[in-house]
Amino acid sequence: MNSREKILQRLTQSLRSVEKPSLPPPHEVWPKTNLAPAMMLNRFSDELQEIHGEVLCCADLSHAARELAGLVGQAGWTKLGAMDRSILRQLAAAMPPAMLAWPDAAWSPRRIAELSAGLVAPELLIADTGSCLFVCSTTEERLLCYLPPACVVVAYASQLVEHLPAAWPNVMTRAADRSLRGELLIVTGPSRTTDIEKILILGVHGPKRLVVLIVEGE
Amino acid sequence: MLEQQINLSGAEFLKNKTRGLHVPAAPKALGETAERAAKTNRAATDAVPYFQQWREAAHHIKRYVIANLDRLLVEFEQNITDRGGTVLWAADAIEANRHLLDIAKQHQVRRVVKSKSMVSEELDLNRVLQALDIRVVETDLGEFIVQLAGQRPIHIVTPAIHMSAADVGRLFAEKLGELFTTEHQRLTDIARRHLREEYLAADMGVSGCNFAIAQTGTLVIVENEGNAGLSTATPPVHVALLGIEKLLPRLEDLPLFLNLLPRSGTGQKLTCYTHLIHGPAPGKKLYVILLDNGRSNVLQDQAARAALFCIRCGACLNNCPVYRRIGGWAYGWVYPGPIGAALTPHLLGLKTAGELPFASSLCGACGEVCPVKIDLPHQLVHLRHRAVKEPSPLKSWRERLTWAVWAWFMAGPLRYRLAMWAVHVGLRLAKFLPWHPGKLGAWTRGRELPLSPATNFRRWWKEYQKGHKSR
Numbered sequence: 001m002n003s004r005e006k007i008l009q010r011l012t013q014s015l016r017s018v019e020k021p022s023l024p025p026p027h028e029v030w031p032k033t034n035l036a037p038a039m040m041l042n043r044f045s046d047e048l049q050e051i052h053g054e055v056l057c058c059a060d061l062s063h064a065a066r067e068l069a070g071l072v073g074q075a076g077w078t079k080l081g082a083m084d085r086s087i088l089r090q091l092a093a094a095m096p097p098a099m100l101a102w103p104d105a106a107w108s109p110r111r112i113a114e115l116s117a118g119l120v121a122p123e124l125l126i127a128d129t130g131s132c133l134f135v136c137s138t139t140e141e142r143l144l145c146y147l148p149p150a151c152v153v154v155a156y157a158s159q160l161v162e163h164l165p166a167a168w169p170n171v172m173t174r175a176a177d178r179s180l181r182g183e184l185l186i187v188t189g190p191s192r193t194t195d196i197e198k199i200l201i202l203g204v205h206g207p208k209r210l211v212v213l214i215v216e217g218e
Numbered sequence: 219m220l221e222q223q224i225n226l227s228g229a230e231f232l233k234n235k236t237r238g239l240h241v242p243a244a245p246k247a248l249g250e251t252a253e254r255a256a257k258t259n260r261a262a263t264d265a266v267p268y269f270q271q272w273r274e275a276a277h278h279i280k281r282y283v284i285a286n287l288d289r290l291l292v293e294f295e296q297n298i299t300d301r302g303g304t305v306l307w308a309a310d311a312i313e314a315n316r317h318l319l320d321i322a323k324q325h326q327v328r329r330v331v332k333s334k335s336m337v338s339e340e341l342d343l344n345r346v347l348q349a350l351d352i353r354v355v356e357t358d359l360g361e362f363i364v365q366l367a368g369q370r371p372i373h374i375v376t377p378a379i380h381m382s383a384a385d386v387g388r389l390f391a392e393k394l395g396e397l398f399t400t401e402h403q404r405l406t407d408i409a410r411r412h413l414r415e416e417y418l419a420a421d422m423g424v425s426g427c428n429f430a431i432a433q434t435g436t437l438v439i440v441e442n443e444g445n446a447g448l449s450t451a452t453p454p455v456h457v458a459l460l461g462i463e464k465l466l467p468r469l470e471d472l473p474l475f476l477n478l479l480p481r482s483g484t485g486q487k488l489t490c491y492t493h494l495i496h497g498p499a500p501g502k503k504l505y506v507i508l509l510d511n512g513r514s515n516v517l518q519d520q521a522a523r524a525a526l527f528c529i530r531c532g533a534c535l536n537n538c539p540v541y542r543r544i545g546g547w548a549y550g551w552v553y554p555g556p557i558g559a560a561l562t563p564h565l566l567g568l569k570t571a572g573e574l575p576f577a578s579s580l581c582g583a584c585g586e587v588c589p590v591k592i593d594l595p596h597q598l599v600h601l602r603h604r605a606v607k608e609p610s611p612l613k614s615w616r617e618r619l620t621w622a623v624w625a626w627f628m629a630g631p632l633r634y635r636l637a638m639w640a641v642h643v644g645l646r647l648a649k650f651l652p653w654h655p656g657k658l659g660a661w662t663r664g665r666e667l668p669l670s671p672a673t674n675f676r677r678w679w680k681e682y683q684k685g686h687k688s689r
Contacts, residue, residue, distance in 0.1 A: 002307070003307040003308060003309045003313055004307040006309055007291075007307055007309055007462070007508075007510045007514065008288050008291065008292070010510075010514040010517075011287050011288040011291070011462075011514055011517060012288045014514060014517035014518045015285060015286075015287065015288060015517060017520075018285050018520070018523075019285070020285050020286065021278065021281055021282050021285055022282075023279075023282050023467055023468075024275065024278045024279060024282065026468065026470035026471060026474075027271075027272070027275040027279075027471070027473075027474045029268075029272070029473050029474050029477055030268075030477075047487075051490075105500065105501065109417070109418055109451075109452045110418050113414065113418060128487070129487045129488040131488055136499075137499065137500075138499050138500060139451055139499040139500075139501070139502060142447065142451040142499065143448075143451055143452065145447070146444045146447045146448060146451075146491065147448065147452070164473045164476060164477065164488070165473045168469075168470065168472075168473055171469065171494070172469055172470065175431075175434045175436060175469050175494070175496060176434070178300060178301070180301070180496045180497075181301065181302065181496060181497045181498065181499055181500065182495075182496065182497075182498075182499040183451075183493050183494055183495045183496065183499075184493075184494040184496070185447070185491065185492070185493055185494070186488065186491070186492035186494075187490070187491060188486075188487075188488045188489065188490050188491075188492075189490050190490070191442070191443055191444040191490060191491075192442050192443070192490055193359045193360075193406060193442060193443050194376070194442075194484070195358070195359040195360035195363070195376055195377070195378055196359070196363075196378070196381070196383050196386055196402050196405055196406070197251065197382060197383055197402070198251050198254060198255065198376070198379075199383075199402045201402050201403055201406040203406075203410070204359055204406050204409065204410055204443045204444070204445075205357065205410060205413065205414075205443045205444040205445045205448055206443065206444025206447065206448070206490075206491070207444075
């Protein structure tokens, strides 16, 4: 008998006399309040800034491109690596081509680590916690979120949901797809630690800086 | 041949049970930090009007999981296998370590990065890999510090909670050749610089798991630093270590636990990174090792099953007055604090760890804060009953003789007075002895023995009554 069978047999024997409770229905966690879009935007912005993230609201994509150019110039970034997403391709059209790279499977992690920042697009924004939900099906998409020293997120305001349970139908649909690989990633602020004397320090392994550009017009 | 000589049997229970008792400085730093963490986390949970309903709901879900563990494990195995993962089962630490060595051999692994995992502490994995000349580096900042210092984690969430910035500065200067500093930012930057290269050069990443979803085969890891993401995504091979009790039945159950765990663990609404891993990314390998290592023993004791509900938030540690004074190492094994005292005797046996349930004042704070409503005080009382009835250190002739003598002295007023007199004199004479035996010796190595008061209650009461009457 192999270990799998041994463990399962032990469990089955131990559980034979146990009263089997029925599976409780999924818990609501937070009630849905159908928050107005403007309120969600405010809450997202407040929550993210509270945890040391930055939010820039932009009227449209060209405004976002200008804000991004400003960030690049101000921080002295030389090269950004972008996820292959439609919103980022549109944004790229307004930027110098040499500024952006589109990492694919041929890129080693070391090359991604040399980028100044990752330019990433989430599936949803979660207002209640200031979080961004990403679907990263490849290694390079995963690494763009947490390997370069800074992370710039670009999303439409229409992608905002009020809280984690409101984001969950989307997560469930994604996870039900049996071909999904890699990870669904929720990012809530820049990388942080309090491991030394409980003092908060940003950027311990992941990005020290997280900037979210929210495009209000489609 | 070398592999046959390696001891694969996992973390030992510290033979020296007095370890930690004689380091009063460390528990002082730890006590203050743990108390501060307890207050922050309490504020985070108190701010949620539904928190008690969440605890109740989480308790019921975990009860369902444990009652159906055999079926859910098979469901999880099927679903993660369908997504390209490889599941390996391990009855104990020896088998889990053997699986890890086989994987390392198959993929010609020379360098390993490890994100925080208490299960890997059970396996004593670093020692096993290092014995094969495989470089293994802890990447969680606290674990990295503890590894450099050659220690075990003192807390399950903040492993280096006992060390000051100056301690860390000295350690980095000595072990990494860095300039001494006490600045938190600079210390963190040093760790970042050293660990970055480790991620990029690693052949294999090892992680723990906070939850695993049976319905979808999802592995869930929550973290703040980004080290779990880097350890699992950068190397070509990811090995996830999973205690068999970590399952949740459905993905719909996860938002509840993602709201509970960070609030109780670190006082956050949500941790910085929440990874829901659905099989290996293209070109990568994912192995999941399902570890029993004594967990099925817990199931055999009906009154103790709830100990398997634990989601390792560390709230019971921060709130425990005993843990704050003695620190994590005094519990002798991987899991400290009230949950360690309730879990370790099952995982290692009462014979080895039967004394642990007595390391509690039964004040009830741990049970009050547990986010999955484990009735820890009653778990500890139940284990105390078992420890005095079954083979354990509490059933030794020395223990029985001690309590028989104690009971005899307590049974009569004259005998009681005689005993109190002996204690009074003994405490005064003890400081003149050249050495103190056993645990007393370990305790007094760093502390003064307390002096008994000049008068006792009986005498004070008599005088008080006299004064009262004469008024």
